[in-house]
Amino acid sequence: MITTLYPLQFLAEKVGGERVRVVNLTPPGAEPHDWQPGARDIISILEADLFTYNGSGFEPWVDRVLEEAHENEILNATDALRQDLSLGEGKGPADPHVWLDPGLYLKQAVAVKHALAAIDPEGDAQYSENLASLERDLKALEAEMEKGLSACALNVFVINHASFGYLARRFGLEQLSISGLSPEAEASPAKLRGLVNQIEDSGIGYVFFESLVSPRVAETLANEVGAQTLELNPLAGLTSEDQDAGEDYFSVMRSNLDNLKKALQCR
Ligand SMILES: [Zn+2]
Structure with a gap:
């Protein structure tokens, strides 16, 4: 197969x-x-x-x-x-x-x-x-x-490309993305300005970058708003190191949950 x-x-x-x-x-x-x-x-x-x-x-x-x-x-x-x-x-x-x-x-x-x-x-x-x-x-x-994401100070997060839409929908969250559905698309200056405003208004403290995509854009945005970066893994692929370390769908989803809880300030 x-x-x-x-x-x-x-x-x-x-x-x-x-x-x-x-x-x-x-x-x-x-x-x-x-x-x-x-x-x-x-x-x-x-x-x-x-x-x-x-x-x-x-x-x-x-x-x-x-x-x-x-x-x-x-x-x-x-x-x-x-x-x-x-x-x-x-x-x-x-x-x-x-x-x-x-x-x-x-x-x-x-x-x-x-x-x-x-x-x-x-x-x-x-x-x-x-x-x-x-x-x-x-x-x-x-x-x-469901339990981990049920009591959080924030319900909105920022990520490189819009890969977490279904997760966001399932758990009542909102995803803001820098580059839309394609990881390589460039965000326009107007879109970045809009994101900066949204981040500052909502008190977001973390910008997520993704494992297989360069973190550069996420870092630039995070610097701009005085936020930190954190990793979310959309799991479309694992690296050989991940696989050698025994990571799989479940372990990565649990790391994602931990990082989401941190960024959203969940209890
Ligand atoms: Zn993707």
Whole structure:
């Protein structure tokens, strides 16, 4: 089975367990927004029993590649949660970062489970069991986040690119972003001035930067308003160091929760 980005790889490994060999296309440390498949990647996509991609615009190259794919199973992991994908619609591209809301991530896991059971019916019972265990863990994380973010002095945070929209929506927060949905987009001077005003008005003390994106812009903005910087990890990819240190979706989400609680001054 081939996946396009870390959150899908993690789901596939959890749900597939020992029955499934998962190969993730984006290498550790790469910013998956910018990634493009090479010839070898395209061949592996076309040859895989199951190819799972996030959809919702995260892999702009995928339509071109899938024109040639018809032999194998293809899963768009956000297809099943279309009604949840309201963010960003009507004003440019939809927000693809659904995995940062544990409830939406669970829906992606269910879609992966159905796709695996369809190509390997004998594994169905095992996949169901694995999914149930993942579901318990995701619900526990969601409850922890709900509790941790329920009593905070602030409900607004500032981040490099607008990757935390679903998380913000789920937990009643507001996300202000420097560069919108694309990590590499430059913010206009007018937009930066607006952000500076909003930060000063709301008493925000931290500007978040992201693990795989240069912290330069976040640092500049933080200096401008006398704030500090803190890391949030949108988890689209992990670095090799993260992986060697045993980090995974759950550990990174818990670090994100700790940093959000710090920035939002939660009790
Ligand atoms: Zn992103």
